[in-house]
Amino acid sequence: MTKTSFLTRSEAVGLAILALIIFVAFPVMLDDFRLNLFGKYLSYAFVAIGLVLCWGAGGILSLGQGVFFGLGGYCMAMFLKLEASTPEATAIQSTPGIPDFMDWNQISALPIWWQPFNSFAFTLIAIFVVPAAFAFVIGYAMFRRRVSGVYFAIITQAIAAIATILIVGQQGYTGGVNGITDLRTLMGWDIRPDGAKTVLYFVNAILLFGCLVVAMAIRKSKFGRVLVAMRDAEDRVRFSGYDVASFKIFIFCVGAMMAAVGGAMFTLQVGFMSPTIVGIVPSIEMVIFCAVGGRHSLMGAVYGALLVNWAKTTFSESFPELWLFGLGALFIAVVMAFPNGLAGLFDDYIKPRLRGWRQTPATAPQPAE
Amino acid sequence: MENPNFILTVEDLSVSFDGFKAVDGLSFYIEPNECRVIIGPNGAGKTTVLDLICGRTRATAGSIEFKGAELTRMREDQIVHAGVGRKFQTPSVYEDLTVFENLEISYPRGHTVFGALTFRRDGDVDARIREVAETIFLGDFLQERAAILSHGQKQWLEIGMLLIQDPQLMMLDEPVAGMSVAERKKTAELLNRIIRDRAVIVIEHDMGFVADIATRVTVMHQGKRLSEGSMAHVQADPKVVEVYLGH
Numbered sequence: 346m347t348k349t350s351f352l353t354r355s356e357a358v359g360l361a362i363l364a365l366i367i368f369v370a371f372p373v374m375l376d377d378f379r380l381n382l383f384g385k386y387l388s389y390a391f392v393a394i395g396l397v398l399c400w401g402a403g404g405i406l407s408l409g410q411g412v413f414f415g416l417g418g419y420c421m422a423m424f425l426k427l428e429a430s431t432p433e434a435t436a437i438q439s440t441p442g443i444p445d446f447m448d449w450n451q452i453s454a455l456p457i458w459w460q461p462f463n464s465f466a467f468t469l470i471a472i473f474v475v476p477a478a479f480a481f482v483i484g485y486a487m488f489r490r491r492v493s494g495v496y497f498a499i500i501t502q503a504i505a506a507i508a509t510i511l512i513v514g515q516q517g518y519t520g521g522v523n524g525i526t527d528l529r530t531l532m533g534w535d536i537r538p539d540g541a542k543t544v545l546y547f548v549n550a551i552l553l554f555g556c557l558v559v560a561m562a563i564r565k566s567k568f569g570r571v572l573v574a575m576r577d578a579e580d581r582v583r584f585s586g587y588d589v590a591s592f593k594i595f596i597f598c599v600g601a602m603m604a605a606v607g608g609a610m611f612t613l614q615v616g617f618m619s620p621t622i623v624g625i626v627p628s629i630e631m632v633i634f635c636a637v638g639g640r641h642s643l644m645g646a647v648y649g650a651l652l653v654n655w656a657k658t659t660f661s662e663s664f665p666e667l668w669l670f671g672l673g674a675l676f677i678a679v680v681m682a683f684p685n686g687l688a689g690l691f692d693d694y695i696k697p698r699l700r701g702w703r704q705t706p707a708t709a710p711q712p713a714e
Numbered sequence: 715m716e717n718p719n720f721i722l723t724v725e726d727l728s729v730s731f732d733g734f735k736a737v738d739g740l741s742f743y744i745e746p747n748e749c750r751v752i753i754g755p756n757g758a759g760k761t762t763v764l765d766l767i768c769g770r771t772r773a774t775a776g777s778i779e780f781k782g783a784e785l786t787r788m789r790e791d792q793i794v795h796a797g798v799g800r801k802f803q804t805p806s807v808y809e810d811l812t813v814f815e816n817l818e819i820s821y822p823r824g825h826t827v828f829g830a831l832t833f834r835r836d837g838d839v840d841a842r843i844r845e846v847a848e849t850i851f852l853g854d855f856l857q858e859r860a861a862i863l864s865h866g867q868k869q870w871l872e873i874g875m876l877l878i879q880d881p882q883l884m885m886l887d888e889p890v891a892g893m894s895v896a897e898r899k900k901t902a903e904l905l906n907r908i909i910r911d912r913a914v915i916v917i918e919h920d921m922g923f924v925a926d927i928a929t930r931v932t933v934m935h936q937g938k939r940l941s942e943g944s945m946a947h948v949q950a951d952p953k954v955v956e957v958y959l960g961h
Contacts, residue, residue, distance in 0.1 A: 566832070567833035571819060576810075577807075577809050581806040584768055586794035587791055591826070
């Protein structure tokens with residue numbers, strides 16, 4: 346068989362189980378507060394899915410995905426902040442009608458580049474276009490010069506550091522170290538009550554599945570196989586007539602857009618956006634979500650994001666000082682002991698048994714004589 | 715030497731790495747349907763010549779003209795689309811993909827980002843891949859991952875990947891290196907079949923094999939052309955005997 350249907354049976358089952366967990370089990374079992382937390386975890390899963398495409402399939406390790414997550418998040422936060430900064434709500438400011446942090450920083454008019462974010466349509470487009478354009482510039486500069494591997498990873502990490510410094514430094518335009526806070530409504534709809542958070546949880550979940558399907562389609566196309574081929578023997582791909590750089594740029598942009606969608610959903614669900622979510626540490630955490638889930642498995646990425654974030658919340662509630670060590674140990678354990686993450690463990694230990702159970706009744710009968 | 719019938723014209727080609735001249739003022743001319751074998755001692759610059767033609771290394775000086783197009787200014791993938799195919803010395807295949815998928819990637823369609831995203835495996839693709847797989851003795855291995863193939867089979871697979879591109883100029887770097895005697899014999903048959911309707915440049919050390927396939931032989935030494943002509947001619951050339959064949 347050389348023709349493949351879009352989903353294999355095990356993939357369809359895997360998607361169905363994941364859908365049951367996210368759409369039924371979590372909303373039923375968790376209270377509103379926890380459900381919102383899990384919604385936040387799932388917004389990180391977008392980044393992890395993008396990393397499976399870039400890193401797992403294409404061998405492009407980016408340690409700066411937080412930047413794209415942040416770009417998406419900031420685009421959404423700018424829109425929400427403008428909506429929250431009506432002249433009536435900000436009447437006590439020296440310049441009413443502009444975001445509060447601008448007023449605190451003696452800025453007396455809305456900067457030109459903030460103005461389009463009054464439009465929701467523009468904001469939605471910007472959530473995709475801004476990170477994609479930025480990823481294109483980085484990708485073009487790096488991949489055309491054949492920068493790859495660890496050098497690329499270091500440069501993306503530097504970009505994450507620069508982005509944080511820039512956001513913190515330009516306090517009057519970005520809200521500085523506090524970020525953009527006190528977000529209230531989306532097109533007049535209050536996003537703060539529990540009911541709204543539940544709705545946002547489901548919107549997030551639907552978008553996440555959309556993202557998963559797009560990622561699966563890419564992996565199953567010839568593009569996906571070319572990515573794997575590039576990872577195995579880049580020169581062979583090049584000398585088979587492919588412009589390797591354009592393939593890398595494209596998948597890097599796709600990963601950036603996915604991260605940005607997650608960032609926008611993060612802002613909506615958590616109610617703020619700040620540089621602490623953009624920098625080096627969160628960017629590395631995002632890679633750990635992907636590694637723990639299994640960098641070759643799209644669904645594993647979702648489980649990885651859920652599990653690591655859940656562990657982070659649980660452990661940092663009880664042992665706040667130890668959490669970072671725990672995270673480091675987890676990463677070392679993944680690299681040393683199970684390089685293919687949870688998905689690898691599942692494939693190696695659980696899948697064969699499942700198959701065993703399924704086959705036993707089918708083959709065991711036929712009583713002899 | 716002006717001859718419009720040459721498919722490849724290499725003139726005064728030089729490249730130096732940190733002052734070391736790996737290829738030094740080399741000129742040669744390839745006719746369509748010719749099988750040219752380049753021989754020479756280690757370090758003579760043979761592989762570098764192939765690297766220069768396919769764009770992997772940029773020339774310091776000189777020109778490489780293929781069907782009227784100047785290759786020294788083109789990107790690697792553009793050179794491939796112009797009709798030049800290259801096989802590497804160590805077998806270079808995609809271990810994580812199946813034999814079928816390895817060949818499919820070289821199939822000359824859908825090589826842009828958009829083309830690859832929308833590529834469909836239709837009957838033509840399937841038939842062509844099966845045909846090539848039969849030619850390279852891997853018809854029964856289509857659904858196997860390339861990682862499990864033997865060294866010789868990987869060499870064949872890479873030759874198959876070239877074959878499916880159907881290049882007008884095919885460059886093979888030591889295609890029988892590391893093969894068993896039986897595999898070597900099969901490879902010679904295979905190459906003899908596929909080199910017929912195209913120009914071929916082969917680098918090889920096995921003199922029996924060279925005599926078997928070569929139309930003409932170019933002997934390189936220290937980045938320069940030492941001798942050129944028929945196998946009998948170069949074998950009788952005292953300079954060649956001294957630096958290469960004599961050892």
